[in-house]
Amino acid sequence: MLLSSLGTSIVYDRIYDIFGKPLTNALRIIDHEQFRAYREAMLAQWRYNERYVTGWIWVSQRDSRTCLSCWALDGTWFPIWEPFSDHPNGRCYPEPALAGEENRFAGRGEKEFMSLPEDIQLDIMGPGKYNLWRQGKVKLSDFIDEYNDPLWGRMYREKPLKKLRGE
Secondary structure (H helix, E strand, O other): OHHHHHOHHHHHHHHHHHHHHHHHHHHHHHHHHHHHHHHHHHHHHHHHOOOOEEEEEEEOOOOOOOOHHHHHHOOOEEEOOOOOOOOOOOOOEEEEEEOOOOOOOOOHHHHHHHOOOHHHHHHHHOHHHHHHHHOOOOOHHHHEEEEEEOOOEEEEEEOOHHHHHOO
8 A cells, every 4th residue: 555655666765764774783783794704713723723724715796896995905915813804895815825836816906907908097096096006106005094993893895095195
């Protein structure tokens, strides 16, 4: 009765108005926490076997939705006791590094980013960041912004353009 009298698009618009942002935030938090629990369980297993697994390597998706911080971190080795600190909506994960493999993927994200066509680089960075980067004023690693969230703890995120410019 309600749907037929009001029309479905009006009802859906109203539902989104009421639940849209809170529901989106709840789903993001659920996703983030599920992945974090999974990653923490993996790290705990690796730490239990620390004579074989000496650390872990940051792995990003390396696609157009990957933030610049994650592109720059991709291939970076971390000690086994270092927590994995991805940001909400992050799609990165740790990969185990055996003894002697610490530098196996060093700089992988940056190398792969450099090999992308310029139009894709521009699309990922946006014009402001792309221009700073092409002019040599910033390196890809400058896009890494480590911060401490009062609720979620230490995380990495993409550095905002204003911060890169020193504003």
